[in-house]
Amino acid sequence: MGSHHSEPEPWVVHRVRALESLLIEKGLLSTEVVDKVVQTYEKDVGPMNGARVVARAWVDPAYKQRLLADGTAALAELGISGRGGGDKMVVIENTPAVHNMVVCTLCSCYPWIVLGLPPVWYKSPAYRSRAVLEPRVVLNEFGVDLPTGTEIRIWDSSAEIRYMVLPRRPEGTEGLSEPELTALVTRDAMIGVALVQAPAAAR
Amino acid sequence: MTALWPRGIIRPAMNGVHDLGGQHGFGPIEREANEPAFHADWEKAVLVMNLIGMVKRIYNIDEFRHAIERMGQQRYLDTSYYEHWLASVETLLMEKGVIKREELEARTRHFEANPTEPLSDRKDPELLARVMNVVRTGMAEKSAPDPAPRFRPGDAVITRNWQPRGHTRLPGYARGHRGRIHLFHGVYPLPDAHAHGRGRCPEPLYSVSFESGELWGDAAEPKERVHIDLWESYLQPAEKS
Numbered sequence: 001m002g003s004h005h006s007e008p009e010p011w012v013v014h015r016v017r018a019l020e021s022l023l024i025e026k027g028l029l030s031t032e033v034v035d036k037v038v039q040t041y042e043k044d045v046g047p048m049n050g051a052r053v054v055a056r057a058w059v060d061p062a063y064k065q066r067l068l069a070d071g072t073a074a075l076a077e078l079g080i081s082g083r084g085g086g087d088k089m090v091v092i093e094n095t096p097a098v099h100n101m102v103v104c105t106l107c108s109c110y111p112w113i114v115l116g117l118p119p120v121w122y123k124s125p126a127y128r129s130r131a132v133l134e135p136r137v138v139l140n141e142f143g144v145d146l147p148t149g150t151e152i153r154i155w156d157s158s159a160e161i162r163y164m165v166l167p168r169r170p171e172g173t174e175g176l177s178e179p180e181l182t183a184l185v186t187r188d189a190m191i192g193v194a195l196v197q198a199p200a201a202a203r
Numbered sequence: 204m205t206a207l208w209p210r211g212i213i214r215p216a217m218n219g220v221h222d223l224g225g226q227h228g229f230g231p232i233e234r235e236a237n238e239p240a241f242h243a244d245w246e247k248a249v250l251v252m253n254l255i256g257m258v259k260r261i262y263n264i265d266e267f268r269h270a271i272e273r274m275g276q277q278r279y280l281d282t283s284y285y286e287h288w289l290a291s292v293e294t295l296l297m298e299k300g301v302i303k304r305e306e307l308e309a310r311t312r313h314f315e316a317n318p319t320e321p322l323s324d325r326k327d328p329e330l331l332a333r334v335m336n337v338v339r340t341g342m343a344e345k346s347a348p349d350p351a352p353r354f355r356p357g358d359a360v361i362t363r364n365w366q367p368r369g370h371t372r373l374p375g376y377a378r379g380h381r382g383r384i385h386l387f388h389g390v391y392p393l394p395d396a397h398a399h400g401r402g403r404c405p406e407p408l409y410s411v412s413f414e415s416g417e418l419w420g421d422a423a424e425p426k427e428r429v430h431i432d433l434w435e436s437y438l439q440p441a442e443k444s
Contacts, residue, residue: 011311012286014318016245018310019252019293021322022302028255030327033334037254038247040338042240081340088388090410105224105374107268108284113341117250119238123284126229132376133225136424141232151426156224158372159408159432160264161388 046116049080050164051185053091053114054196055178058169067091067166080113087160089113092153094192099150100165101139101192103131104157111162115187122191132156142193165190170198217367218375220276225376225419246285251334253292258337262295265398269370270294349390352407352435358384359441360411362433370398373437377429380417381441385430386410393434407435 023029053075057064067074071089075081089111092100104110105128110118121127130138135152139145146152155163167189173181176199188194223229241247256262262270270291271279279287296302314320354360364379365371372394388410392403415427 010318011315012289013243013245014314015293015307015311016248016289017314017322018307019289019296019302020248021314022306022310023252023255023296024323024325026301027325027327028259028301028330029252030330031322031324032326033255033331034248034251036331036335037251037338038241040335041250046240087341090386090388105376106222106372107271117240119235120242120284121232121234124229124232125223125226125280126232128223129226129229130232132429133419133422134424135427138232148425151428152424154427154429155410156374156377156429156431158374159388159394159434160391161408161410161432 041112041117045112047114047185047187047190048182049116050111050114050187050190051182052078053080053164054166054185054190055181057091057166058181059178064093064166068093071164075114087162089162089164091164091166092155093166094168096168097149097151098153099139099146099192100153100155100163101131101135102155102157102163102165103128105129105132106156106158109157109162111164113162114164115190119187139193142188144193144195165192167192167194167196170196172198217272217369219272220279221272222375224374249285249288249292253288254334254337255330256292256295257342258334261299261301263392263397265370265392265394266295266400267291268394269398270298272370350405350407352387352409354384354387354407354409354435354438354440356384356386360384360438361441362411362437363439365437367395369395371395371437373433374431376418377413377431377433380413382411382413382417382431384409385412388432391434393436395434395436409433409435409438411438 020029024031053067056078057067063074066077068091071091074091075089094100108118108123110122127138132154135154136146157163167185169181170184173184184196184199186194186196189196253267257264257267271287273294274287274290293307297304297307359381360383361381362373362378365373386409388408390405391408393406396402396404409432410430411433413429413431415423415429418429
């Protein structure tokens with residue numbers, strides 16, 4: 001997969017420019033639209049949105065309750081909506097007993113509004129094929145070793161419902177502020193392939 | 204010139220290679236540290252052209268996914284995510300009559316011969332506003348009247364052994380298996396109809412929970428459940444055991 005990303009066949013570059021130029025002529029596109037949309041996904045939409053949601057849920061139990069009951073509405077409270085906003089967001093909580101992990105085996109559905117564009121590994125045949133069959137082996141590859149007693153729930157995003165994991169708040173972070181907690185939350189933890197780590201100083 | 208996908212329309216199927224759940228042999232998951240949002244400028248243009256295709260309602264998300272599934276099995280595995288998108292976008296723009304194959308081929312040759320020629324531009328504040336509104340707030344697509352759900356959370360169901368003649372969102376690994384209704388999500392267009400110009404055919408959608416042993420037999424890991432979002436017509440009631 002990697003070689004196609006770093007060195008696309010020149011044909012693809014010409015083909016895409018040909019399509020763009022035809023759509024511009026037909027009044028369906030402008031380069032300004034491309035630039036503005038791309039800017040949004042590069043700067044404004046990304047895991048920092050999901051991290052804000054997680055930190056708020058950690059410090060505000062009432063918000064957490066609303067988030068787990070109706071993800072779409074609770075995200076809107078924090079001003080988060082967008083493409084996929086017509087779709088339903090479901091937030092699933094990790095606990096000592098249950099660990100959740102998200103995949104899309106049929107294509108690469110991903111909660112763009114909270115995590116931005118998916119990383120290449122999430123879209124790879126390796127992750128899509130193995131996450132449902134051998135999640136513990138996959139988690140080990142990501143450096144996560146769960147106790148054998150922990151139940152693993154895989155969420156295969158086969159429809160227009162988008163899932164985000166609410167990771168466990170790490171021990172030793174009781175004194176941290178909401179912005180400090182936000183900075184700890186990673187994209188991978190919200191997909192469910194990582195745990196949130198406490199900062200070394202707080203331990 | 205090397206086309207990335209075969210010419211002509213591939214018959215809609217399909218039990219395809221896109222249906223990857225449970226397949227073996229793809230190796231370890233390779234990750235890239237500090238991965239950028241895009242790896243090349245052409246990927247950005249493909250993302251936005253697809254957005255336009257849906258915002259302008261030239262095609263819908265199910266047609267888009269199915270056109271990827273029709274790009275050819277071998278090609279699917281040999282190409283990247285945005286190459287899949289490109290294959291789908293150009294296929295649908297041609298099938299819907301927005302562009303002609305000859306003009307696309309001619310224009311591609313033109314840019315091959317003139318690689319530094321800039322794109323002509325036009326200002327279109329109305330289009331920009333419409334697209335950015337979808338990016339920020341989404342496309343609302345609620346259908347009415349909603350059919351009432353047949354199943355309730357906790358109900359035992361068995362998935363159909365469905366060998367599709369076209370697009371479906373019932374993964375191969377979950378066909379003919381017993382599960383339980385976990386959640387009722389609401390009513391959504393049925394992809395099996397919506398991808399083939401047969402209207403939205405709204406149906407109740409459920410999160411269905413399967414035990415790993417039911418899906419994978421002896422190969423199952425302990426204490427695992429898989430939740431899959433499935434439309435009502437994929438499900439039959441199972442006798443209580």
